Amino acid sequence: xxxxxxxHAEVDGNKILRGIDLTVRPGEVHAIMGPNGSGKSTLSYVLxxxxxxxxxxxxxxxxxxxxxxxxxxxxxxxxxFLAFQYPIExxxxxxxxxxxxxxxxxRKARGEDEISTPDFMKLVREKSKALKVTPDMLKRxxxxxxxxxxxxxxxxxxxxxxxxxxxxxxxxxxGLDIDALRIVSEGVNQLRSPDRSMIVITHYQRLLDHIVPxxxxxxxxxxxxxTGGKELALxxxxxxxxxxxxxxxx
Amino acid sequence: xxxxxxxxxxxxxIDVDQYKYGFVTDIESELAPKGLNEDIVAFISAKKxxxxxxxxxxxxxxxxWKTMEEPTWARVEYPKIDFEDLHYYAAPKNTEGPKxxxxxxxELLETYKKLGxxxxxxxxxxxxxxxxxxxxDAVFDxxxxxxxxxxxxxxxxxxFCPISEAVREHPELVQKYLGSVVPVSDNFYATxxxxxxxxxxxxxxxxxxxxxxxxxxxxxxxEKNTGQFERTLIIADKGSxxxxxEGCTAPQRDENQLHAAVVELxxxxxxxxxxxxxxxxxxxxxxxxxxxxxxxxxxxxCREKNSKISWTQVETGSAITWKYPSCILRGDNSQGEFYSxxxxxxxxxxxxxxxxxxxxxxxxxxIISKGISAGVSQNTYRGQVSAHRKASNARNFTQCDSxxxxxxxxxxxxxxxxxxxxxxxxxxxxxxxxxxxxxxFYCQARGLDEEEAVAxxxxxxxxxxxxxxxxxFAVEAQKLISISLEGSVG
Numbered sequence: 001x002x003x004x005x006x007x008h009a010e011v012d013g014n015k016i017l018r019g020i021d022l023t024v025r026p027g028e029v030h031a032i033m034g035p036n037g038s039g040k041s042t043l044s045y046v047l048x049x050x051x052x053x054x055x056x057x058x059x060x061x062x063x064x065x066x067x068x069x070x071x072x073x074x075x076x077x078x079x080x081f082l083a084f085q086y087p088i089e090x091x092x093x094x095x096x097x098x099x100x101x102x103x104x105x106x107r108k109a110r111g112e113d114e115i116s117t118p119d120f121m122k123l124v125r126e127k128s129k130a131l132k133v134t135p136d137m138l139k140r141x142x143x144x145x146x147x148x149x150x151x152x153x154x155x156x157x158x159x160x161x162x163x164x165x166x167x168x169x170x171x172x173x174x175g176l177d178i179d180a181l182r183i184v185s186e187g188v189n190q191l192r193s194p195d196r197s198m199i200v201i202t203h204y205q206r207l208l209d210h211i212v213p214x215x216x217x218x219x220x221x222x223x224x225x226x227t228g229g230k231e232l233a234l235x236x237x238x239x240x241x242x243x244x245x246x247x248x249x250x
Numbered sequence: 251x252x253x254x255x256x257x258x259x260x261x262x263x264i265d266v267d268q269y270k271y272g273f274v275t276d277i278e279s280e281l282a283p284k285g286l287n288e289d290i291v292a293f294i295s296a297k298k299x300x301x302x303x304x305x306x307x308x309x310x311x312x313x314x315w316k317t318m319e320e321p322t323w324a325r326v327e328y329p330k331i332d333f334e335d336l337h338y339y340a341a342p343k344n345t346e347g348p349k350x351x352x353x354x355x356x357e358l359l360e361t362y363k364k365l366g367x368x369x370x371x372x373x374x375x376x377x378x379x380x381x382x383x384x385x386x387d388a389v390f391d392x393x394x395x396x397x398x399x400x401x402x403x404x405x406x407x408x409x410f411c412p413i414s415e416a417v418r419e420h421p422e423l424v425q426k427y428l429g430s431v432v433p434v435s436d437n438f439y440a441t442x443x444x445x446x447x448x449x450x451x452x453x454x455x456x457x458x459x460x461x462x463x464x465x466x467x468x469x470x471x472x473e474k475n476t477g478q479f480e481r482t483l484i485i486a487d488k489g490s491x492x493x494x495x496e497g498c499t500a501p502q503r504d505e506n507q508l509h510a511a512v513v514e515l516x517x518x519x520x521x522x523x524x525x526x527x528x529x530x531x532x533x534x535x536x537x538x539x540x541x542x543x544x545x546x547x548x549x550x551x552c553r554e555k556n557s558k559i560s561w562t563q564v565e566t567g568s569a570i571t572w573k574y575p576s577c578i579l580r581g582d583n584s585q586g587e588f589y590s591x592x593x594x595x596x597x598x599x600x601x602x603x604x605x606x607x608x609x610x611x612x613x614x615x616x617i618i619s620k621g622i623s624a625g626v627s628q629n630t631y632r633g634q635v636s637a638h639r640k641a642s643n644a645r646n647f648t649q650c651d652s653x654x655x656x657x658x659x660x661x662x663x664x665x666x667x668x669x670x671x672x673x674x675x676x677x678x679x680x681x682x683x684x685x686x687x688x689x690x691f692y693c694q695a696r697g698l699d700e701e702e703a704v705a706x707x708x709x710x711x712x713x714x715x716x717x718x719x720x721x722x723f724a725v726e727a728q729k730l731i732s733i734s735l736e737g738s739v740g
Contacts, residue, residue, distance in 0.1 A: 045625070048691075048694075048695050049694075050691050050695075051687065052687075053497070071694065071699075072691060072694035072695045073697050073698055073700075075695075075700045076694070076695055076696055076697035080695075081695075083697050084692065084695075087692070088686075088688050088689050088692035089689075090693070090706070090707060090710055091694070091711065092709070092710030092711055092713035092714070093709070093710035093713075094731075097706075098706070099697075101702070102693075102696035102697050102698060103696060103697075103704055105696070105697040105698045105699070105702055106696075106697035109699075119711060141710065158696065160436050162502045162697070
């Protein structure tokens with residue numbers, strides 16, 4: 001279970017998060033919506049443990065463990081996965097190699113043996129099929145020259161391979177056409193399970209038609225200003241964020 | 251696959267120490283007195299039971315050397331070397347002609363085992379498929395102690411032996427080719443080598459023969475204050491092919507050790523030579539104390555038409571590296587290649603690159619250089635591409651990429667391009683980049699720790715070159731890259 005309490009965070013001295021309280025239980029899918037600059041991506045980076053994103057107040061605990069002292073790799077080994085809004089290119093490193101290195105790094109951190117090459121190949125083939133990731137794509141350097149859709153599918157492939165228990169999807173719908181959105185959403189839905197928590201960050205309701213959340217939060221100026229059921233997203237779609245932004249300003 | 255698998259297993263089993271080859275073998279060795287004069291040159295020559303022509307050749311080199319000055323144009327800084335304070339000859343005792351591996355000092359064999367080349371096992375492996383075997387000529391300090399697979403090679407007509415033996419057994423070949431690529435008076439260090447070289451490898455591949463296995467030499471510097479001056483001469487006669495691997499290590503010492511080798515390659519008509527090096531001499535400690543000074547002259551001559559010479563190097567060691575494996579493209583349609591990975595960390599200084607001298611018609615060359623700098627190191631690529639007046643349709647492609655890790659190191663690229671023929675086409679591409687925080691974060695968010703992330707990104711950066719290495723070396727090289735960059739971040 002993820003528990004965020006009174007979380008304040010800043011980047012280069014700029015205060016971005018100003019007191020977030022959020023609890024996500026296993027099996028739950030929470031959507032976080034909000035206008036540009038409200039702190040959505042910052043929240044995802046703070047959760048993943050990016051350097052320079054400093055927690056100034058409050059806490060993040062996952063399954064009872066305080067995350068403030070854990071590095072990004074340790075959080076990954078503990079079950080955290082961030083699907084990046086803009087996946088990073090790693091030139092010269094075949095996607096397949098990257099997947100295997102990541103999987104083995106996490107297994108090692110958990111004290112498990114490395115996966116054998118035949119088992120790994122089988123696993124990748126099985127997982128990549130559903131996401132329409134071709135063998136050719138697996139041979140290409142990770143994210144280098146990938147289209148927007150390919151990048152997001154590669155992110156979800158990593159997610160399904162690494163089997164995290166806490167998934168944070170940062171604007172996974174951005175840059176996707178309708179077909180790609182469907183494939184990616186199906187991939188995510190397949191991973192929904194009673195022991196996995198998800199946080200889906202998005203601007204738009206359309207993603208939530210495919211990935212139906214249990215709870216919707218509205219983030220504005222670094223705070224959660226409204227929490228509701230999935231109907232809240234529909235309301236936002238109709239009226240925009242103006243109500244919440246103004247409320248804050250007032 | 252047994253030999254390959256064994257190598258992989260050994261590499262995997264290697265303890266990930268900062269410098270894993272930092273052990274000293276306790277074997278009594280025979281030293282020449284310190285300093286250099288004509289008597290020392292004669293002493294070395296006598297030790298090697300050389301004929302008079304060889305002694306005269308050395309003496310001529312020595313006299314030339316005395317008139318020469320140390321070059322200072324490279325971007326490296328080091329205290330002046332006192333050439334009178336070095337031993338120019340060191341031989342492990344009890345090496346009076348080992349007839350087989352059984353006669354080799356067991357401690358020596360143990361040393362090789364630590365290096366990952368179990369000589370004794372090499373011969374036992376004779377049952378495996380020929381293409382997976384590696385013949386090893388091991389040079390310990392200055393004397394070549396054991397040559398494996400000699401008989402097998404002899405059947406194919408290939409001569410692979412210590413150069414000191416070649417001087418005695420094959421004087422006609424040595425006299426014809428020695429110094430024909432790197433002349434006696436070529437440069438300060440090459441001339442010094444010509445005077446005092448103590449051993450090295452000699453390879454002759456007869457016409458039309460494809461050498462049945464990879465040939466390999468491991469060099470290792472053991473004795474204190476010894477310069478290691480090996481001399482390697484490889485001749486590929488018409489229509490032949492040979493692939494040669496060279497690995498280098500040295501034990502950890504506080505003092506700097508000098509290494510000034512000369513490698514000469516000669517490719518005749520339609521012949522091809524592939525020369526691969528993995529060099530991980532001791533680079534010095536974290537304060538920059540100790541380490542090998544590596545001043546090497548390597549040059550290949552594509553002497554006749556349709557010949558090809560390919561250099562691949564992975565340079566991770568040495569305090570100072572001064573090295574430019576080059577190709578003289580003399581024959582028409584000849585080709586030269588240079589693939590290089592040069593990694594500098596800590597206080598290392600590297601000034602390395604290549605020269606492609608286009609003399610013949612329709613000659614082509616290709617240079618792929620990947621420099622990686624970390625710590626407070628300085629890494630310079632220096633390359634020359636030139637086309638002679640008669641070199642019509644000469645082609646060169648150069649790609650020169652530098653990667654910086656941290657903000658205290660330097661990367662420099664110094665290309666010299668000179669064309670005297672209007673039909674020559676030379677291309678030069680260069681990039682300099684840093685491992686970005688975003689790349690690091692992305693890898694770490696997937697569970698890689700800092701060092702794993704750097705190793706992965708760097709291995710991606712050098713992939714074009716790693717692919718050129720024979721498979722056994724590729725695995726070792728990747729491992730080495732990770733080891734040599736340990737502690738470079740954070």
